[in-house]
Amino acid sequence: MIIDKAEVIVTSPDRNFVTLKLTTDDGLSGLGDATLNGRELAVVAYLREHVVPLLIGRDASSIEDTWQFLYRSAYWRRGPVTMAAIAAVDVALWDIKAKAAGMPLYQLLGGASRTGLLAYGHASGKTNDEIFDSIRSHQEQGYKAIRVQSAVPGLNSIYGIASNATFEANKGVRYDHEPAQRGALPNEEDWDTRAYLRHIPTVFEAVRIEFGAELPLLHDAHHRLTPIQAARLGKSLEPYDLFWIEDLTPAENQEALRLVRQHTTSPLAIGEIFNTVWDYQLIIREQLIDYERSAVTHTGGITHLKKVLEFAAQYQIKSGMHGPTDISPVGMAAAMHLGLAIHNFGIQEYMMHGAKTDSVFEQSFTWNDGMLYAGDKPGIGVELDLDEAGRYPYVQAYLPYNRLADGTVHDW
Incomplete structure (x- = not known):
C-alpha cells in the first residue's frame, strides 16, 4: 500500500476543522484530525508545505517508521503544531491499515477491553x-x-x-x-x-x-x-x-x-x-x-x-x-x-x-x-463528505483571553 495522494481539507461547518486525507495506490483512504483551535492554519501550512511532500510514495503500512521519521527528521521536535500534524498522519495510516484488515481499529490495537x-x-x-x-x-x-x-x-x-x-x-x-x-x-x-x-x-x-x-x-x-x-x-x-x-x-x-x-x-x-x-x-x-x-x-x-x-x-x-x-x-x-x-x-x-x-x-x-x-x-468509522465540506470555508477565529481588574493579562 503506497501513499499516492494526500489532501489537507479545511472546513468550517459549526467551527473550523483541519482534516488530512491519505489515499493509497490500491484505493484505500484514511482520515486524520489536525485541528489546533485558534491556530488552525499553522498546522495547515506545516502539513501542506512540509509533511505532504514527504508522504507521497511511502508505504502506508509502516506506521511506526513514518511516525519516527516525521518526529526525528524535523530536528525541531514537539510542540502543538508539529504534534497535531504528526497525529493526523498517524491516525490516517491507522484508519487505512484497519480498513485493509477489514476490522474496526480497536481490534488492531489489541481488541476491546470494555463494551463501551x-x-x-x-x-x-x-x-x-x-x-x-x-x-x-x-x-x-x-x-x-x-x-x-x-x-x-x-x-x-x-x-x-x-x-x-x-x-x-x-x-x-x-x-x-x-x-x-x-x-x-x-x-x-x-x-x-x-x-x-x-x-x-x-x-x-x-x-x-x-x-x-x-x-x-x-x-x-x-x-x-x-x-x-x-x-x-x-x-x-x-x-x-x-x-x-x-x-x-x-x-x-x-x-x-x-x-x-x-x-x-x-x-x-x-x-x-x-x-x-x-x-x-x-x-x-x-x-x-x-x-x-x-x-x-x-x-x-x-x-x-x-x-x-x-x-x-x-x-x-x-x-x-x-x-x-x-x-x-x-x-x-x-x-x-x-x-x-x-x-x-x-x-x-x-x-x-x-x-x-x-x-x-x-x-x-x-x-x-x-x-x-x-x-x-x-477503520475508525468516519468518512468525510468533500462536497459538504466545501460548503463551509475557513473563517478566522480566536480563543478568548483573560485580564485581571488592573489590566494584567492572566491565564485563560
Missing part, C-alpha cells in the same frame, strides 16, 4: 438554578457524569459558561458550544481568583444537595491558579467528592503539583495542552495526577498517546482524553478506539457536535445511556 466508554458532558450556568437546569438537560441526554462550571459574581464572562458563550459576529448563532470567536480579534474576558475560590465550593454544595451523592461531578479550573491556590481549591472541594478537578494550575511547572498533593486528596486531571510523553515524565513517575487528559489529535496520534497511557498505567493513572468540539469527529473516533483498547481507561470527555458538522463527517460511532460505542465499521 463512560463519557461526561458540560453543564454550566450563571446561577445555581441555571446550573441545575443544565445538569438535568444533560441527564436527559443520557449523561451519567457531568462537569459543572459556574459564573462568578462580579465577573462578566469566564470560561465554560454556555449562557456566556461567544456568539458568531453579527449573526447571534451559537458557535457549536465553542468559546472561539469568529472575528479579527480574540474576545476579552475577566478574572478574579479570590472571588472564584470563595464561590465555587458553595456551588458544589448546592449541586450535591440538589442531586445527591451518587452523580459523578467534575470541574475545570483551566490553569488559572497558583500552586497554593490550587491546593486550597482541592481541599475546599473534598467534601463534595469530585470525580476530578482539572487543570488546577499550569502544569508546565510540574513540581508545583507536589505542593497540591500535600494538601488535598481530590483527584487531579492534567494534560490537555501537553503534546508528548516528555511533558508527563515527572508527574506520572511521582503519581502527581490521577487522570491523563491529552487528546489523540494533539499528542502525536494513536501511536504516541498509546505509549504515554501505557506508561501511566504502571502508576495506576487512567485516561481522561480531551474531547470538546475542537476535536473533530475524526479525532473523537480515534480516541474511542484507543479508549476501548487500553486497560487503564478512565472516562471520555464528549461534547456533541452541531448538525452541520455531522453532515460533513459521517460517523458510525454511537451514544447511548451515557456511553460511547465505536462501532464495528472497518
Whole structure:
C-alpha cells in the first residue's frame, strides 16, 4: 500500500476543522484530525508545505517508521503544531491499515477491553438554578457524569459558561458550544481568583444537595491558579467528592503539583495542552495526577498517546482524553478506539457536535445511556463528505483571553 495522494481539507461547518486525507495506490483512504483551535492554519501550512511532500510514495503500512521519521527528521521536535500534524498522519495510516484488515481499529490495537466508554458532558450556568437546569438537560441526554462550571459574581464572562458563550459576529448563532470567536480579534474576558475560590465550593454544595451523592461531578479550573491556590481549591472541594478537578494550575511547572498533593486528596486531571510523553515524565513517575487528559489529535496520534497511557498505567493513572468540539469527529473516533483498547481507561470527555458538522463527517460511532460505542465499521468509522465540506470555508477565529481588574493579562 503506497501513499499516492494526500489532501489537507479545511472546513468550517459549526467551527473550523483541519482534516488530512491519505489515499493509497490500491484505493484505500484514511482520515486524520489536525485541528489546533485558534491556530488552525499553522498546522495547515506545516502539513501542506512540509509533511505532504514527504508522504507521497511511502508505504502506508509502516506506521511506526513514518511516525519516527516525521518526529526525528524535523530536528525541531514537539510542540502543538508539529504534534497535531504528526497525529493526523498517524491516525490516517491507522484508519487505512484497519480498513485493509477489514476490522474496526480497536481490534488492531489489541481488541476491546470494555463494551463501551463512560463519557461526561458540560453543564454550566450563571446561577445555581441555571446550573441545575443544565445538569438535568444533560441527564436527559443520557449523561451519567457531568462537569459543572459556574459564573462568578462580579465577573462578566469566564470560561465554560454556555449562557456566556461567544456568539458568531453579527449573526447571534451559537458557535457549536465553542468559546472561539469568529472575528479579527480574540474576545476579552475577566478574572478574579479570590472571588472564584470563595464561590465555587458553595456551588458544589448546592449541586450535591440538589442531586445527591451518587452523580459523578467534575470541574475545570483551566490553569488559572497558583500552586497554593490550587491546593486550597482541592481541599475546599473534598467534601463534595469530585470525580476530578482539572487543570488546577499550569502544569508546565510540574513540581508545583507536589505542593497540591500535600494538601488535598481530590483527584487531579492534567494534560490537555501537553503534546508528548516528555511533558508527563515527572508527574506520572511521582503519581502527581490521577487522570491523563491529552487528546489523540494533539499528542502525536494513536501511536504516541498509546505509549504515554501505557506508561501511566504502571502508576495506576487512567485516561481522561480531551474531547470538546475542537476535536473533530475524526479525532473523537480515534480516541474511542484507543479508549476501548487500553486497560487503564478512565472516562471520555464528549461534547456533541452541531448538525452541520455531522453532515460533513459521517460517523458510525454511537451514544447511548451515557456511553460511547465505536462501532464495528472497518477503520475508525468516519468518512468525510468533500462536497459538504466545501460548503463551509475557513473563517478566522480566536480563543478568548483573560485580564485581571488592573489590566494584567492572566491565564485563560
